[in-house]
Amino acid sequence: xxxxxxxxxxxxxxxxxxxxxxxxxxxxxxxxxxIPAFVCMLCIHFIPxxxxxYMSFLDLNMMTMTKFLKAxxxxxxNYYEVLFDKESLLRTGFWFALRNTAIYTFLVTFSTFAFGIxxxxxxxxxxxxxxxxxxxxxxxxxxxxxVVGMIWGFLWRQDSGLINIILHDILHxxxxxxxxxxxxxxxxxxxxxxxxxxxxLSMILMLAGLQSISPDYYEAADIDGANGWxxxxxxxxxxLKPILxxxxxxxxxxxxxxxxxxxxxxxxxxxxxxxxxxLLMTNIQRNSFQLWQFGPGAAAMMIVMFFVLGxxxxxxxxxxxxxxxx
Amino acid sequence: MAKVGYFESMKRKKKIKDALANxxxxxxxxxxxxxxxxxxxxxxxxxxxxxxxxxxAPTRFSNYVEVFxxxxxxxxxxxxLIVCTSVMIVALVIATLAGYSLxxxxxxxxxxxxxxxxxxxxxxxxxxxxxxxxxxxxxxxxTGIQLINSLPGLVIVYSAFFVPFSIWIIRGxxxxxxxxxxxxxxxxxxxxFTAFLRVMLPLAVPGIVATAIYIFLMAWDELIFAxxxxxxxxxxxxxxxxxxxxxxxxxxxxxxxxxxxxxxxPVLIMFFxxxxxxxxxxxxxxxxx
Numbered sequence: 001x002x003x004x005x006x007x008x009x010x011x012x013x014x015x016x017x018x019x020x021x022x023x024x025x026x027x028x029x030x031x032x033x034x035i036p037a038f039v040c041m042l043c044i045h046f047i048p049x050x051x052x053x054y055m056s057f058l059d060l061n062m063m064t065m066t067k068f069l070k071a072x073x074x075x076x077x078n079y080y081e082v083l084f085d086k087e088s089l090l091r092t093g094f095w096f097a098l099r100n101t102a103i104y105t106f107l108v109t110f111s112t113f114a115f116g117i118x119x120x121x122x123x124x125x126x127x128x129x130x131x132x133x134x135x136x137x138x139x140x141x142x143x144x145x146x147v148v149g150m151i152w153g154f155l156w157r158q159d160s161g162l163i164n165i166i167l168h169d170i171l172h173x174x175x176x177x178x179x180x181x182x183x184x185x186x187x188x189x190x191x192x193x194x195x196x197x198x199x200x201l202s203m204i205l206m207l208a209g210l211q212s213i214s215p216d217y218y219e220a221a222d223i224d225g226a227n228g229w230x231x232x233x234x235x236x237x238x239x240l241k242p243i244l245x246x247x248x249x250x251x252x253x254x255x256x257x258x259x260x261x262x263x264x265x266x267x268x269x270x271x272x273x274x275x276x277x278x279l280l281m282t283n284i285q286r287n288s289f290q291l292w293q294f295g296p297g298a299a300a301m302m303i304v305m306f307f308v309l310g311x312x313x314x315x316x317x318x319x320x321x322x323x324x325x326x
Numbered sequence: 327m328a329k330v331g332y333f334e335s336m337k338r339k340k341k342i343k344d345a346l347a348n349x350x351x352x353x354x355x356x357x358x359x360x361x362x363x364x365x366x367x368x369x370x371x372x373x374x375x376x377x378x379x380x381x382x383a384p385t386r387f388s389n390y391v392e393v394f395x396x397x398x399x400x401x402x403x404x405x406x407l408i409v410c411t412s413v414m415i416v417a418l419v420i421a422t423l424a425g426y427s428l429x430x431x432x433x434x435x436x437x438x439x440x441x442x443x444x445x446x447x448x449x450x451x452x453x454x455x456x457x458x459x460x461x462x463x464x465x466x467x468x469t470g471i472q473l474i475n476s477l478p479g480l481v482i483v484y485s486a487f488f489v490p491f492s493i494w495i496i497r498g499x500x501x502x503x504x505x506x507x508x509x510x511x512x513x514x515x516x517x518x519f520t521a522f523l524r525v526m527l528p529l530a531v532p533g534i535v536a537t538a539i540y541i542f543l544m545a546w547d548e549l550i551f552a553x554x555x556x557x558x559x560x561x562x563x564x565x566x567x568x569x570x571x572x573x574x575x576x577x578x579x580x581x582x583x584x585x586x587x588x589x590x591x592p593v594l595i596m597f598f599x600x601x602x603x604x605x606x607x608x609x610x611x612x613x614x615x
Contacts, residue, residue, distance in 0.1 A: 044486035
């Protein structure tokens, strides 16, 4: 094709644009295959997102709801209300939810990674019944998350909950039966089930990673006289880093946007000052669909998105070298 | 002599280590299975005994009958099955087409589209739910088409919502099929579409099945959208029904646990039959990038 173009004496710039046109024409089939997906994403992702961004600047509440995008424009008013307005209950609720989500996401992400790698190493050994054990460990992942919230909601009950019975009555670890579903303990009550359900996925990913490491590395290390810890820190962990990157990303995103387990355990959360059982998504859902404060809801959502973008940027700069290899 | 002693002590050390590892593993297996076993056992007990923290023989199968009497659980189940199956089919077709296109063709904008698809995964569902809800209200006012409080509305939202990630998984499967096969089919007289349909698609079936299960599980597990978009019992799906039961009635633990067990069973069966394929599907993308 280049030869033809040179013969006809077309300039460099035109050559490039006609080349682009040509390759678009060549790939019309590929574009056609993408059309349904593109339409879907346009209708459910991109247009609503633009509307959502615009909504965050509107005074959109129960009174103005029917006007939708024609509601009065109030600039950054919603952002001010959600972030700084001392009079507004939305502000207190948002900051508490943000604090809880931060602690929750950090602890869940870190623990699923740490326990995931331990579990993967444990089941990566040779032993009898390995298949059954692996399947058993995967089961929590299959239980729907709203059922997880429900089961653990009962396990955590103060008086007759199984956890208190085991910890207090049988093992005598705790001097009394704590209220897991009240106050600060609420955070544990949602963190632990989330880890419980998230571990299997983390384990499978890590296991796949472990199995892709060539045994040659370990043999070489054995010859050099390395001990178990040295092998772990200098071979296993660095080689697992690409998988770790994906695992961390999965976990961060799904936990910042976590909803089901909390909603099943605490209803929609009260959002009162000091509430430890409220996360960002339950908070925003409640403000938007119970109090009909769509404007502030959209603004809160935008703030969360900025946080997430920041976290993704941090994640990228941390794992950059592990992602470009492929 | 000394050398033999050294090996023996190494052997013993390894044995102790192995025993410790097995013990730890056993504890972790108990922790993993405990809550599930608890659910199933509680579903077979008397409510009063559970509430009092007493443990009795799990023999009360009538709870399972009562769930269907007390709650319109049959309707919930039917709705969930309709929604999940339709979503699975719609999203799968759309994602297969797009995934094939992205895996096998390099065209202007393909890299950008790939990143665009992935980036939608960074955004929370709530971001789309707020405007979509109001959009649906407006659509109802303007045209009379009911998307709130209706199953088709939920199917549309779910399908579109699960498409991006499904594209990404399926793309990985198509990418692992050698392109020569398609070229050979083309030489034998297929056009691009029939080559895709007759040669490439059958080869990707394991991956497509894995993706189908993934979509089904996601739809089965979805609560936020359903909670906001569905109001009447006639169109309620299982998660919404169970949540409403927890929130608005004095909880009957036995019934709830029975409902939980019933809900978990279809998913368990699906998972066990497809376990190998599903897991290789989930990990393939992650390991091979």
